Amino acid sequence: TKQIVLASRPKGSPTLDNFRLETVDVSELKNGEVLLEGMYYSVDPYMRGRMNDAKSYTPPFDIDQPIQGGVIAKVLGSKSDNLKTGDIVLGTLPWKEKCIASEKDLKKIDTSIAPASYYLGVLGMTGLTAYFGLMNICKPKSGETVIVSGAAGAVGVVVGQIAKIQGCRVIGIAGSDEKTQLLKTEFGFDETINYKTTKDMKKAIADLCPNGVDIYFDNVGGEISDAVIANINFNARIALCGQIALYNSTETPVGPRLQPMLLTRSVLMQGFIVSNFQDEFPQGIKHLAEWVKDGKIKFTETIENGFDQLPKALLGLFKGENTGKMIVKG
Numbered sequence: 001t002k003q004i005v006l007a008s009r010p011k012g013s014p015t016l017d018n019f020r021l022e023t024v025d026v027s028e029l030k031n032g033e034v035l036l037e038g039m040y041y042s043v044d045p046y047m048r049g050r051m052n053d054a055k056s057y058t059p060p061f062d063i064d065q066p067i068q069g070g071v072i073a074k075v076l077g078s079k080s081d082n083l084k085t086g087d088i089v090l091g092t093l094p095w096k097e098k099c100i101a102s103e104k105d106l107k108k109i110d111t112s113i114a115p116a117s118y119y120l121g122v123l124g125m126t127g128l129t130a131y132f133g134l135m136n137i138c139k140p141k142s143g144e145t146v147i148v149s150g151a152a153g154a155v156g157v158v159v160g161q162i163a164k165i166q167g168c169r170v171i172g173i174a175g176s177d178e179k180t181q182l183l184k185t186e187f188g189f190d191e192t193i194n195y196k197t198t199k200d201m202k203k204a205i206a207d208l209c210p211n212g213v214d215i216y217f218d219n220v221g222g223e224i225s226d227a228v229i230a231n232i233n234f235n236a237r238i239a240l241c242g243q244i245a246l247y248n249s250t251e252t253p254v255g256p257r258l259q260p261m262l263l264t265r266s267v268l269m270q271g272f273i274v275s276n277f278q279d280e281f282p283q284g285i286k287h288l289a290e291w292v293k294d295g296k297i298k299f300t301e302t303i304e305n306g307f308d309q310l311p312k313a314l315l316g317l318f319k320g321e322n323t324g325k326m327i328v329k330g
């Protein structure tokens with residue numbers, strides 16, 4: 001079977017040379033195990049961090065070992081009492097076309113509720129990130145002004161729609177006119193800003209938010225965040241979800257010193273990792289599934305075809321090649 005391993009650690013932006021495609025044998029099934037075939041593979045920005053040899057909340061990927069990530073897979077063979085051939089499961093699995101996994105590391109998913117791939121997106125890790133970051137940290141109130149950066153991505157597009165459900169005015173920042181257009185027409189955002197074509201971001205935000213920004217859901221960091229924070233309101237909440245603009249930096253960029261704004265305006269800024277809310281996941285999934293079923297949350301995916309496309313799809317996240325969740329169909 002094919003597998004993709006980490007060939008070398010990137011310095012700055014990763015390239016296709018940091019990965020290697022190999023062919024290996026699949027081992028024999030033991031009791032409690034299943035043979036899986038990958039259907040949908042998730043590529044996620046946090047994987048960039050795991051390519052470094054640095055201590056973080058998840059360990060680094062090992063050189064010459066398969067990359068691992070969220071995968072939706074089909075059971076091809078089973079020595080498990082709980083999973084049978086044909087079941088569809090979710091797990092953190094190696095980038096292999098076929099692999100053996102223990103039943104205890106897999107969750108069976110219900111594809112009658114939503115398409116299987118949604119369990120990597122709106123009904124999976126990125127949907128839960130949007131839900132808990134917004135609801136538990138930002139605590140939106142009706143009438144408040146919310147800004148979402150990385151708004152047309154997997155997390156951002158869900159954050160904006162949950163904020164709308166909560167009665168907020170929602171402004172999305174994204175990197176193309178196609179994306180900003182879609183945020184308005186398809187996902188109900190009130191206003192949008194294309195950060196790539198806007199010269200003065202601070203002014204653009206000020207123009208759209210005359211009463212200031214009450215909630216900032218930050219997926220990107222860097223200069224976009226500087227411009228949002230320069231417009232932050234009293235008692236605002238900032239959820240530090242992601243800093244994708246900085247993941248490939250080799251030096252720490254220095255921005256304007258805006259901490260006095262946070263201090264004098266009594267702003268709460270909190271970083272989080274979605275697993276902080278693990279105990280509440282069932283509750284989050286329940287809400288998200290209801291909203292999806294009722295059409296209150298729409299979702300979109302960019303699906304690349306073919307297992308071999310995994311490295312290219314991962315690199316594509318850093319070039320804005322996705323709208324909604326970036327997924328590779330095996």
Ligand code: NDP
Binds near residue numbers: 152272
């Ligand atoms: P996305 O689907 O949002 O994909 C990444 C997007 O980031 C791209 O489409 C691109 O959109 C944008 N982007 C890339 N480079 C830059 C840049 N230099 N400046 C501004 N925008 C950029 O990914 P996810 O929804 O999966 O993740 C969004 C963020 O949330 C990431 O930072 C991720 O690390 C974080 N995250 C955090 C979690 C947590 O537990 N805290 C869990 C999951 C995700 P555009 O065209 O707009 O530039």
